[in-house]
Amino acid sequence: MKFRIYRYNPETDKSPYVQDYELQLDAPDAMLLEALLLLKEQDDTLTLRKSCREGICGSDAMNINGRNGLACITPLSSLKQPIEIRPLPGLPVIRDLVVDMTQFFKQYHSIKPYLVNEEAPPETERLQSPAQRKHLDGLYECILCGCCSTSCPSFWWNPDKFVGPAGLLQAYRFIADTRDQATSERLDNLEDPYRLFRCHTIMNCVDVCPKELNPTEAIGKIKDMMVKRMV
Amino acid sequence: MVNRVVVGAHYGLRDWLIQRVTAVVMVLYIATLGVLLCLQPQINYDTWTALFSSLWLRTASLLFLLCLFYHAWIGVRDIVMDYIKPASIRLVIHVLVILALLYYTIWSVQILWGM
Numbered sequence: 001m002k003f004r005i006y007r008y009n010p011e012t013d014k015s016p017y018v019q020d021y022e023l024q025l026d027a028p029d030a031m032l033l034e035a036l037l038l039l040k041e042q043d044d045t046l047t048l049r050k051s052c053r054e055g056i057c058g059s060d061a062m063n064i065n066g067r068n069g070l071a072c073i074t075p076l077s078s079l080k081q082p083i084e085i086r087p088l089p090g091l092p093v094i095r096d097l098v099v100d101m102t103q104f105f106k107q108y109h110s111i112k113p114y115l116v117n118e119e120a121p122p123e124t125e126r127l128q129s130p131a132q133r134k135h136l137d138g139l140y141e142c143i144l145c146g147c148c149s150t151s152c153p154s155f156w157w158n159p160d161k162f163v164g165p166a167g168l169l170q171a172y173r174f175i176a177d178t179r180d181q182a183t184s185e186r187l188d189n190l191e192d193p194y195r196l197f198r199c200h201t202i203m204n205c206v207d208v209c210p211k212e213l214n215p216t217e218a219i220g221k222i223k224d225m226m227v228k229r230m231v
Numbered sequence: 232m233v234n235r236v237v238v239g240a241h242y243g244l245r246d247w248l249i250q251r252v253t254a255v256v257m258v259l260y261i262a263t264l265g266v267l268l269c270l271q272p273q274i275n276y277d278t279w280t281a282l283f284s285s286l287w288l289r290t291a292s293l294l295f296l297l298c299l300f301y302h303a304w305i306g307v308r309d310i311v312m313d314y315i316k317p318a319s320i321r322l323v324i325h326v327l328v329i330l331a332l333l334y335y336t337i338w339s340v341q342i343l344w345g346m
Contacts, residue, residue, distance in 0.1 A: 157313055160236045190243075193312065197243040226244045 001025055002082035003039065005046065008093050016093070020082070032079065033060055033071040047096040055210060058145030061088055062097050068147035068208040088146055090156035103159045104146050104166070111163060111171040111189065116182035132178045139173035139218065141211050142166060148205035148215055154198040161194035165205035165215030168196060172218035175225065187226055196222060250305045253298035260295040289343045296339040300332045 001023045008016035021039050033050055040046045048071075051057040055073040063086040064074055076083075091099040117126065149155045149164035163171065171190060174180050190196040196219065205215040267288075271278045283289060307328050315321045 161238050188241075191241050192238050193240060193243040193246065193309075194238050195243070197247050223244070223247070227248060230244060230248075 001035065001076070003035070004082045004084045005039075005096070006086040007046070007096055009045075009047075009095050010093070018084075025076070028077060030076050031072055032064060032074045032076055032083070032085075035076055035083075036071055036085070047098050049098055056143060058143035061145040061147045061150075061210075063087065063089055068151045070145060070147070070210045073210060088150040090150050090159065091146075099146075099150075101146055104149055104164065105144075107149075107159070107163045107167040108144065108170060110195075111167050111174070112182070112186070113170050113174065115174065115177065115180050116185075117179055118181060126179045128178055135176045135178075136173060138213055139169060139176060142169055142173075142213055143211060145210065147208045147210055151204040151208045152199075153202070153204070154200060158194060158198055162198040163190070163195050165199070165219070168199070168222065169213060169215040169218045172222050175222060183225075184229075187222070187229060190222060191226060246305045250302055253302040256298045257295055257302065260291055260298075263291070283343070292343055293339060297336065300335055304328065304332055 003021040003023065004018050005021060006016060007013070007019045021042070023035055023038055023042075025035055025038065027034070031053075033053060036046070036048060037050070040048070048060060048062070050060040050072065052059070053072045055070050058070065060071040061068060062071055063084075064071065065079055065084050068088060071085075085097065087093050087097045087099045091101060091103065094100050115126075144166060146166065148169075149166045152165055154162050155164040168190075171186060175183055175186050180186075199216075199219050201216055201219075203216045206213075206217075209215070267282060268274060271282070283292070308325060311321055311324050311328075315324060
């Protein structure tokens with residue numbers, strides 16, 4: 001099994017390079033992460049993030065054969081060889097496949113990813129009807145792996161100003177939540193030529209999301225709400 | 232001025248919406264003009280001037296051109312926002328684009344009503 005992996009250690013390398021690896025692996029159902037960990041046993045300088053190994057934590061997002069995804073839930077059998085592994089595009093590389101996600105999380109924090117409710121909390125919990133709760137399906141499942149935002153050219157170009165698909169999906173998650181009272185402030189926060197409207201609906205985010213979520217649809221719903229508020 | 236990232240100019244929705252509305256107007260106009268041209272037995276200078284002698288077609292054409300210019304303004308401004316980073320140069324380019332579009336508007340009126 002042949003691999004071509006992006007390598008870069010800013011402390012010792014002048015520029016990034018691609019290193020070839022070979023691996024004998026007789027496990028037809030194995031996921032890419034297993035192969036990468038075996039490669040790391042061969043060469044322990046190879047650096048990557050991973051944690052849960054089952055597509056929940058979102059740590060091992062990387063660019064696999066040109067497409068962002070999670071190594072732990074990508075079957076090796078689905079990949080054409082040599083398998084090209086690169087870090088998530090558009091973010092500064094810390095080392096090899098590990099990127100600096102500061103900008104990504106800054107944008108996530110900018111949409112206030114928490115419930116804003118000024119009323120005193122009730123004895124038990126803030127209740128929702130099943131119909132109200134249903135609006136959060138397809139939104140709350142986001143694991144913040146960054147696959148979508150780092151596949152978005154608008155985010156590559158304006159990472160400091162455009163919230164990006166992950167952040168906007170989460171923005172809508174709280175706009176859609178009936179327990180949240182800051183809808184108007186949340187819409188104000190995005191009513192800007194950059195923060196939301198840099199999205200030109202090319203849907204790379206929908207294409208790569210490992211949880212099969214739809215940020216484009218959420219962005220469209222935010223726009224609908226803004227229009228409804230204005231007219 | 233401190234160098235900080237500033238966002239929050241509240242015209243994102245308005246311009247996005249205007250770009251959609253102007254696009255719809257342009258599609259309707261192009262379709263209508265296409266049908267009108269197809270209905271002409273032949274297209275030459277005489278049929279063309281006869282067609283554009285009607286006030287409503289001139290008005291519709293002017294509306295189409297105004298929509299085109301506004302649509303183009305938003306599109307060009309978005310491109311300038313992406314590629315020209317210094318605010319001063321960006322402002323100068325914005326002003327030049329607006330002046331050019333205003334000139335085109337006057338020119339359009341002159342063409343439509345000067346025929």
